[in-house]
Amino acid sequence: MDNTLPVAQIPAGVARKAANRGFVWVVGVSLVLHGGIIGGVMVAQAMKPPRPPPTRAIPVELVRLGKKRDPTLLPRKVAPEYAPPPAPDAVSLDTGNKSTPNKKDKTAPKQMSDAAKRLLDGADNRLDKALSKIEEPEGDPDGDPRGTTTDAANAAQGYAAVILRTLNGNYKLPDTIPAGQRQFLKARVVLYVERDGRIRDFQFIEEHPNKLFMGALETMLKTLQLPAPPKDIETAMRETGVEVIFKP
Amino acid sequence: MILRLLSPLFALSLLVAASPAQAQTAANTRTVIEVGSPDFRPYPIAVPEARDMAGGKTTATGTEVTNTLRFDFELAATFKVLDPKSYLADPTKEGLAAASIKFTDWVSIGAEGLVKVGLTETGDSLKADFRFYDVASGRQLLQKGYAGTLKDGRRFAHTFVDEVIFFLTGSKGIFRTKIASVRKVGNSRELWVMDVDGSNLRQITSNGSINLLPNWTRDGGGVLFTSYIRHNPNLYSTPLAGGRPTLVSGERGLNTGGTMSPDGKKVALTLSRDGNSEIYTMNPDGTNLVRLTNEWAIDTSPTWSPDSKRIAFVSSRWGDPHIFVMNADGSNVRRVTERGNYNQTPDWSPKGDLIAFTARDERNVFDIFTVNPDTKEIKRLTQDQGNNEEPSFAPSGGHIVFTTTRDGGRSQVYIMAVDGSNQKKITDAGGFNTPAWSPYLE
Numbered sequence: 001m002d003n004t005l006p007v008a009q010i011p012a013g014v015a016r017k018a019a020n021r022g023f024v025w026v027v028g029v030s031l032v033l034h035g036g037i038i039g040g041v042m043v044a045q046a047m048k049p050p051r052p053p054p055t056r057a058i059p060v061e062l063v064r065l066g067k068k069r070d071p072t073l074l075p076r077k078v079a080p081e082y083a084p085p086p087a088p089d090a091v092s093l094d095t096g097n098k099s100t101p102n103k104k105d106k107t108a109p110k111q112m113s114d115a116a117k118r119l120l121d122g123a124d125n126r127l128d129k130a131l132s133k134i135e136e137p138e139g140d141p142d143g144d145p146r147g148t149t150t151d152a153a154n155a156a157q158g159y160a161a162v163i164l165r166t167l168n169g170n171y172k173l174p175d176t177i178p179a180g181q182r183q184f185l186k187a188r189v190v191l192y193v194e195r196d197g198r199i200r201d202f203q204f205i206e207e208h209p210n211k212l213f214m215g216a217l218e219t220m221l222k223t224l225q226l227p228a229p230p231k232d233i234e235t236a237m238r239e240t241g242v243e244v245i246f247k248p
Numbered sequence: 249m250i251l252r253l254l255s256p257l258f259a260l261s262l263l264v265a266a267s268p269a270q271a272q273t274a275a276n277t278r279t280v281i282e283v284g285s286p287d288f289r290p291y292p293i294a295v296p297e298a299r300d301m302a303g304g305k306t307t308a309t310g311t312e313v314t315n316t317l318r319f320d321f322e323l324a325a326t327f328k329v330l331d332p333k334s335y336l337a338d339p340t341k342e343g344l345a346a347a348s349i350k351f352t353d354w355v356s357i358g359a360e361g362l363v364k365v366g367l368t369e370t371g372d373s374l375k376a377d378f379r380f381y382d383v384a385s386g387r388q389l390l391q392k393g394y395a396g397t398l399k400d401g402r403r404f405a406h407t408f409v410d411e412v413i414f415f416l417t418g419s420k421g422i423f424r425t426k427i428a429s430v431r432k433v434g435n436s437r438e439l440w441v442m443d444v445d446g447s448n449l450r451q452i453t454s455n456g457s458i459n460l461l462p463n464w465t466r467d468g469g470g471v472l473f474t475s476y477i478r479h480n481p482n483l484y485s486t487p488l489a490g491g492r493p494t495l496v497s498g499e500r501g502l503n504t505g506g507t508m509s510p511d512g513k514k515v516a517l518t519l520s521r522d523g524n525s526e527i528y529t530m531n532p533d534g535t536n537l538v539r540l541t542n543e544w545a546i547d548t549s550p551t552w553s554p555d556s557k558r559i560a561f562v563s564s565r566w567g568d569p570h571i572f573v574m575n576a577d578g579s580n581v582r583r584v585t586e587r588g589n590y591n592q593t594p595d596w597s598p599k600g601d602l603i604a605f606t607a608r609d610e611r612n613v614f615d616i617f618t619v620n621p622d623t624k625e626i627k628r629l630t631q632d633q634g635n636n637e638e639p640s641f642a643p644s645g646g647h648i649v650f651t652t653t654r655d656g657g658r659s660q661v662y663i664m665a666v667d668g669s670n671q672k673k674i675t676d677a678g679g680f681n682t683p684a685w686s687p688y689l690e
Contacts, residue, residue: 074588074609074617077631077668151626164281190278236278243280 062161062168064139064147075151076138162227163191163242170220171246174212185213186247189221193237197226200238217246290328291416292358293321294383296339297332298365301377305340309374309401310367316405317363319445320423323647323672324413325665330359344379351386359383363412367401374398378408380415390415402447422642424690426488427649427674428452428462428471429661429683437681439473441488444642446661446674453486453493461505461682465532466512468689472496474504483517496534505549508532509556510598514576516540516550516559527561529576540578551596551603552576553621560584560594560603560621571605573621584621591617593638599645602666604629606637616650618666629668636662640685649674649683 064078138150144165177185188206191199202221207214229237295317298310321327336353343349344366354362362383368375374397380390392411394404403424410421423444431440436456442449453459458476465472470487477484477493483503484493497503501520508515514529522539525546530537541547545565552559556576563572568589574581585591590608597604602618609615614635619626630636634654641648646666651659658678664671 070610072587074607074615075626075628076609077628160281167281240278243278245280 062147062164063143063149063151064137065141065143065145066137066139066150068140069138069150075149078139078147078149159229159233159237160242163244166224166226167244170224172216172220174216177210177212185210186245187214187217188243188245189217190241190243191221191224192239192241193226193229195228195234195238197228199224199226203241205243290326291360292330293327293361293363294330294335294354294357294359295321295332295363296335296337296342298367298376299339299344301366301368302370307367307369309369309398310365313365313367313376313401313405316402316445316447317365317409319672320406320409321363321412323445323663323670324409324421325647325670326413326417327361330357344377346381346386346388349381349386351381351383354383361412363408365405369398372397374401374404376401376404378404378411380408380412402443406443406445419644419646420688422644422647425643425688426468426686427640427661427683428464428686429651430460430462430681431677432679439471439486440680441471442661442675444663444674446676449675449677452488452490455493462684463505463507464684464686466508466510466687468686471684472506472508472515474502474506483515496532497530507550507552509552509576510554511556513556516552518548518550527559527578529559538578540574540576541581549593551594553596554598554600558621560596562592562594571603571619573603584624585619585626586624587626588617595640595648596621597641597645597666598643602645604639604641604648606639616648616668627668629664629666630671633671635659638682640683641666642685643687647685649685651680651683 069076139147144161146165146168173185185208186206187204187208190203190205192201192203194200199221204214295314297306298313298317300307300310318329321329334357336356337350342364344364349362349364351362360383362381364379364381366377368377374395376394378390378392378394379388381387382389390411392408394400394407396404406423409423413419413421425444426441427444428439428441430437431451433451433454437458437460438451438455439453439459439462440449440451452471453473453475455475455477460474460481462471462473464470465485468488470485472483472485473493474481475484475493476482478498480498480500481502481504482495482499483497483506485496486493496506496515497517497519499519499521501523502518502525504518506515506517512532515532516527516529518525519528520526524544525548526539526543527541527547527550528537528539540559541561541563543563543565545563546569547561547563547565549562550559551561553573558573559576560571560573562569564570565572566583568591570583570588570591571585571594572581572583584603585605585607588607588609591605592607594603594605596602597618601620603621604616604618606614607617614637615631616629616636616639617626618629629639629648630650630652634652634656636650636652636654637659639648639650642663647663648666649661649663652662653659654662655673655678659680660673660678661675661680661683662671662673
């Protein structure tokens with residue numbers, strides 16, 4: 001005997017209830033399954049040994065302050081020999097107080113002959129012409145006056161450039177380290193930077209046996225104050241840190 | 249309906265599962281910054297005049313040995329040879345042994361290293377005693393004795409500088425290697441070979457023809473070069489000791505830029521036998537010719553990576569000549585110089601990290617640059633000193649030989665450190681082209 005009812009004979013309310021029960025059951029099973037998957041993933045991630053963070057190397061150079069250089073051109077060197085000469089000593093202003101030069105005073109300025117004046121006048125004009133031809137320094141409008149390259153593509157940028165600039169200004173090797181040993185010095189340290197730029201912590205990941213070198217680095221890092229990192233990398237600077245390689 | 253309800257749950261679960269990984273990747277990219285010491289200076293070393301152990305007088309050999317030592321230490325770039333005029337000690341009175349050396353005199357002038365040499369000349373024979381001291385501790389760090397003839401004095405000095413460099417750095421010195429170059433002789437161009445300091449210059453071809461583009465064989469016993477001996481630019485090999493050149497490739501058209509792979513198994517070269525310059529490889533005996541490039545443009549100047557797995561070359565396939573790199577079977581071609589518009593004469597560093605090349609800059613001057621074949625980072629090595637061309641790496645990868653017109657007139661051979669520092673002239677005669685640095689010879 002067939003006890004099943006024809007579909008048409010099942011009351012609508014009973015059918016809806018049955019469908020709802022099925023839906024709740026499926027959702028329940030789905031939640032349990034997904035909860036299990038999520039839990040499993042989280043547990044697996046928690047149990048995984050921490051991997052060393054991937055690194056992004058930043059060149060040692062800073063780009064020079066100057067007009068932007070066409071990035072398709074080959075780079076130019078900005079070594080010290082190409083840097084502008086130091087400013088001349090201050091020139092005293094003529095106050096109108098004429099004093100007679102002492103004949104015995106060998107340092108007193110000598111009177112210039114007319115011929116010399118004419119020669120100098122001519123030289124001055126030539127100098128003006130030459131100066132007008134001097135090119136405007138190339139680099140980057142946001143570069144550093146002490147930058148050593150015109151090549152922004154190969155230089156440290158953004159906060160890395162800020163760190164590099166600050167460290168360059170603070171990194172001095174002790175005079176007592178012999179020159180022969182200096183070229184072999186090397187240390188790697190991870191700096192963890194607070195939101196205000198203070199060094200929260202630092203950790204040497206490669207030390208050099210030279211105690212003077214390591215001592216000088218530690219002293220410098222303990223007192224180092226960096227500018228505050230930009231908002232978007234605050235957490236990374238605090239949690240992941242930045243690795244600095246000190247070498248000659 | 250159920251699927252529609254479940255989809256957001258799936259998406260949510262995937263998001264929850266993926267988020268930590270993504271966040272980890274972003275947060276864990278740690279920046280690495282290199283900071284160089286601003287007050288780095290090279291190792292100050294004193295090299296007093298070599299002492300004649302028999303008579304005490306300065307001999308011609310002694311002067312030659314002393315000058316060679318001073319030149320080599322300066323060229324090495326990690327040393328600063330102190331001015332002999334500042335030396336307080338009298339080299340004719342001070343002995344070689346530590347007990348006879350007044351180290352305070354050497355400390356006073358700022359020396360940290362001291363080289364002492366004693367020579368004993370008997371007729372044509374020469375005995376040499378070289379010592380290297382640490383001035384601060386007064387300790388002898390190295391002593392070497394050599395015996396030979398008077399002609400060997402310079403070689404002994406080169407050998408000792410190599411020994412000191414190896415002692416201090418653990419790296420092989422370059423001062424017993426050689427440089428081959430082309431030089432004009434009358435109406436012909438012949439191959440010449442010289443020591444690293446430019447001495448012992450000697451002609452190794454004298455066929456009265458045009459000989460070009462020398463490149464050393466792997467064992468340093470010979471040189472591959474292109475010559476018009478048979479009126480076609482064919483590739484030859486000639487032994488360093490002299491003798492008749494051997495034909496390596498005599499295909500119709502150009503047979504140029506022959507360069508042996510570091511493992512010595514292949515020769516890469518440029519041939520135009522099919523009408524256009526293309527890169528080929530062959531066995532060193534000229535067999536098993538394989539074409540690697542097939543472009544409408546000029547492909548030329550091959551140079552091997554140190555593992556013999558890749559070849560850098562010049563190609564104008566994108567218009568201007570640029571440096572490209574491909575696998576040794578011709579696959580995976582990629583451009584490595586993306587700046588400048590005339591880049592040529594590449595030479596791959598034996599360290600593998602750099603390719604040196606000549607480029608014409610926006611001022612229409614030729615200068616020497618390096619490019620990292622992986623990062624494509626370009627660095628300039630020469631600037632504002634005439635035209636500087638045709639770089640070739642030392643086997644250490646730490647120095648580069650090149651030609652320059654900076655002195656006016658005929659081009660001279662110069663050597664510089666790989667960062668462009670310490671540029672030193674090694675020739676006086678002039679008229680040199682396409683220098684090629686040998687592999688280690690001893």
